[in-house]
Structure formats: C-alpha cells, structure tokens
Amino acid sequence: MLKTTYLTAVAGLCVATVATAEVPKLTVLTYDSFTTEWGPGPAIEAAFEETCACDLEFVGAGDGAALLARLQLEGLRTEADIVLGLDTNLTAAARETGLFAPHGIEAELTLPLGWTDTEFLPYDWSYFAFVGNEGAEAPTSLQALADSDIKIVIQDPRSSTPGLGLLLWVKDVYGDDAPQFWADLADNIITVTPGWSEAYGLFIDGEADAVLSYTTSPAYHLIAEDDASKVAWAFDDGHYMQVEVAGKVAGTNVPEIADQFLAFMVSDGFQSIIPTTNWMYPAATPADGLPEGFDTLVVPELSLLKTPEDALAIRDEALAEWREALSQ
Template sequence: MKHLVLATGCLLASQAAAQTPVLNVYTYDSFDSDWGPGPQIEQAFEAQCACDLVFTPAGDGAALLSKLRLEGARSKADVVLGLDTALMAQARATGLFAPAQVSADYALPLAWTDDTFVPFDWGYFAFVGNADGPKPHSFRELAASDAKIVIEDPRSSTPGLGLLLWVQKAYGDEAPEIWKALSDNIVTVTPGWSEAYGMFLEGEADLVLSYTTSPAYHVIAEDDDSKVALPFEEGNYMQVEVAAMTAHAPQPDLARQFLAFLVSDKAQSILPETNWMYPAVKPATPLPAAFDQIVPADKALLMSPEEAEAARAPALDAWRSALAR
C-alpha cells in the first residue's frame, strides 16, 4: 500500500511538472549572477505567470546574438535579454526576432518607437578607477598617460563594442590614430564585463571600461566611495539595453508577458540596484543619490542602430590593426 501511495504521489508530481510551462530567457552572465537582477526578476515573474522562468547565461551581451545565430530556428530561447542599440540592426537582419508589441512610458534620453526590441535599462560607458588613481578626461589624455586599462572584446561584449563606437563617434577618421596611441595602455582584452571588472578590483589595472553608474554599487552595497567614473571631454557613449522575443519562441504568449513585466514598476524597481543601470521606465521609488548623473546632456554620444551597424566592421578593423603586436 505504501508503494502504491508513493507511486501515485510521484505520478501526480510528474504530471504537475509537465503541466508547468517553461519560459527560456537567454541573458548575459552578470544578469543571472547571485548579485544580479536575475534571481529577483525570476521570483517576481513566477509569482504572476504560473510558469518556470529559466535564465540561460551565455557570456556577455554580444555573445548572446552569436549563440542565437548558431542555433537558429532550433533555439529553445523564448526571449533574448541583453542586446543593445549597437546590435539591433544586426539582430533584426537575422530574422530570428518577432514583434512583441510591448510599449511603456519610457524615461529614456531618446524617443523609442520600436515594436520588437524592448528597452529595459540604459547608461553611459565610462572608465572607472580609484579616487586616488589617474583621472584622464579624454582619450588623448589617457593615451598620453601611464594608466593601465582593461577593456572588453567588441566581438563578444556590448561594452567592448560600445567603446569601439564611442571612439569612432568622437574621432571619425582619426579613430585608428587614437587606437594606436591607446594600445600601450591596454593590459588585456577580456571576453566580457565581469572578467574585466574583476581584474580591476584585483588591482591588475588602473582603469576599467564600465559605466558611470558603477561607483553607485560600491557606495550603496559596500559603503565604499573610493571608486569614480570619469566624464570625458569628447562626451560619453550611451547604451540602451534591450530584450526581444524570438521568432520561433516555444512560449510566445509567456514571452510577451515577460517583456511587459520587464518594463513594469516591479521589475524596473529591481534593476537599478542589481544591474546598476538607469531604469528605462521611471520607477515609483526615486533613485538613490549615488545615481546622480555625471554626463551632461550635450555630452551624450550615440549612433542609431543603422549607423552603428555601418560603422562596426571598419571600426573593428582599425581596432584589430592597432592592437596587433
């Protein structure tokens, strides 16, 4: 009799598990880390969706698109979370994404009308260092200094690609010259942001390519005000991070529900102090003072998705040529 009860219980549990839909979301490593927004986003969404939200980390932002392109229509991903405006044109051209028709009252520094890519946070790239360390305020000043920097690979990382476009936007035809001048400052190029920031924290570089909001993490989470982000005279390049539903999503209804949740007050309130970026929609709770903006509006640099795609290949060639040793 005990065996029959046990077998019946196992059968019912298996049937319940089989009836729970699974939403697969591809994202970047730091989003799904213990200290990132992933765990809180998962808990909050599962409380309303009657589903199992599964995050699959796949390196850094640009690596997500590469993974999806390799898998094609066979991918199990319902949503890809962590692309940005620099990758949108390339992502759209794959035909692997579908409109989700999600909109919100965005608090972005630019108008947003795209019906496929849903912005969930944004920020400005910056070199981050120690308050008592070197503080160059332009790329030329950085190249002329002895400061050692860690940057991310533009072929796998959205910050790395953002740096490429930042230099290109600021200097145009002079960008190859800037990269040649910077080559002696670069300690290493990492696959993604997590590796680069970790090296900086371990003292292996004076500066790391990160975000103007990165010091807010140290102030709020660690009560440490020793980290600073550097505004550059040329301006700082903007990043808007986006998520999108895949064209062959196994759970399209859940994918749309998740994207709508991502721009809800619940999710937007989680993101600032876990992903350490500005929310795409103004949350009901004001941001901490540590998020006060250090980049003036007239110093914000950005290429449209189409401009970024056109600039990417030649900028990458100049970068590779300069760093070849």
C-alpha cells in the same frame, strides 16, 4: 500490502510528473552577470513567477555580444523564448536573423531619447566610461587617456557590448582618425577580457588603474559598500550611451507568457530591481524614483549614440582598425 504501497507511490509519482509538466517554462537567454546571485536574475525570477504561474529560467551565455553570436549559430533551433541583453549596437544585426517577433508593448519610458523599435524593448541604460580610483589624476578626454601612462583593462568587442561600445565611441569621436587613436592607446591596455565581469574584477584586484565600465558603476561601491573611492572619469569629447534591450523569439512555444514577461519588464516590479543589481538606469523610472546615491553620478555633457543601422554599417571596419592596432 507491499504491492498496494508500491502502486500508491507510482500513482503519486505520475500525478507529480503530470503537474510538473503542466507548468509552462519561459527560457530567457541573457548574459552571465545577469544570472548571478548578486545580479538582477534571482529577484526578477521570484517576482515574475508570483504573477505568471510559470517556471522562469535564465540561461547565461557569456557577455552581451556573445548572445547575438549564439543566436546566429542556433538559428531556428534556439530554445530561447526571450533574449535579454542585446543593445542598440546589435539590434540591426539581430533583426537580420529574422528570429524576433514584434513585442506589441506600450510603455511610458524615461530614456533620454525617443523609442520606436517594435521588436526590441529597452529595460535599462547608462553611459560607457572609464572607472578609476578617487585621488588619481583623471584624464579629461579619450586622447588624454591615450597620452597618459594609465594602465587600463577593456573588453573584447566581439563578445562584449562594452567592448563594442568603446569601438563605436572611438569611431564617433575620431572618424577616419580612429586607427591612430588605437595606436596611441595600445600601450595603455594591459589586457582585453571576453566580458565585463573579468575586466572589472582585474581593476578591483588592483591589476589596472582603470577599467572600461559605466558612469553608473560607482553607485555599486557607494550604495552596497559605502565606498566612495571609485569614480567615473568625465570626458570632454562625450560619452557613448548604451541602451540594453530584450526581444521575443518568434518561434517561442509560450508566446503569451513571453508577452507577459516583456510587459512585466517595463513595470515597477522589474524596473525597481535594476538600479541596485544591474547598476544601470532603469528604462522606466519606478514611482519611488532612483536610489539615494544615483544623484552623485557623473552626467555627460555630450551624449553619443549611433543608430542601430549605422552601428551595423561601421562595425566591421571599426573592428578591423582595433585588431590591426592591437596586433602591432
């Protein structure tokens, strides 16, 4: 009797193991804040698994720019099937790795620009901005910020897409005079963090007067906390746009599921989750529109954005200028 029970248990275990092995897994490499319980990851995972008969696993890898560094290190050894969290400042460098395949997805996007990239597909966007407290004197330009006594936190451009975005924002506005601007701004910067989450946390804790973030960041406080005390400062010299993207890794073992995920990514099922979890504009506005509160956000009069190729061409120069100024 004991032997029969044992054999039955073993047989059951084998069946369960085979059943588990037959469920394909899709691995999506992304930034850490996407995977948190308050980020989009959990809701997107649940919604996609209802449709895919698969196991969707999000793997966090620091902030957005750290994704590219990890891919460049892993190369063909990467276990990722999808990379989600690069932006257009990084796509030219990502394309040079040769690791990505065409996405083949046609979608009705609502971005404020045309989209023709055949390897990278957008899922959200916003504008970089400095976020401060309501009632404080707000600078109206980058130079006014540098000339003030306002203490700020920014992110490292080598690991963070907002940090890199600020570099290109400054380069777009100042050109060859960017080094002087960084010298002017250096005494405003109390620290440089690896990623966005650490920087925003310092601001919320009162360690800084303002933080490099997004024009959409105040929506979180307004909608989730019923708090209108956080505001994005509107600058006369424009705001740099960020478009976040995902791409399919060419060596994926589950190409059909990867394609299914990318198609889902630009559907209402995914896009409706983005505004109140990632606190960005969706790349394809859902049929129900944006949540109440998004209509109160700052909309820049001047939008700045370099092409992926131009961003790649000036990245090293802009980074060297930044490092030199902050090392003084």
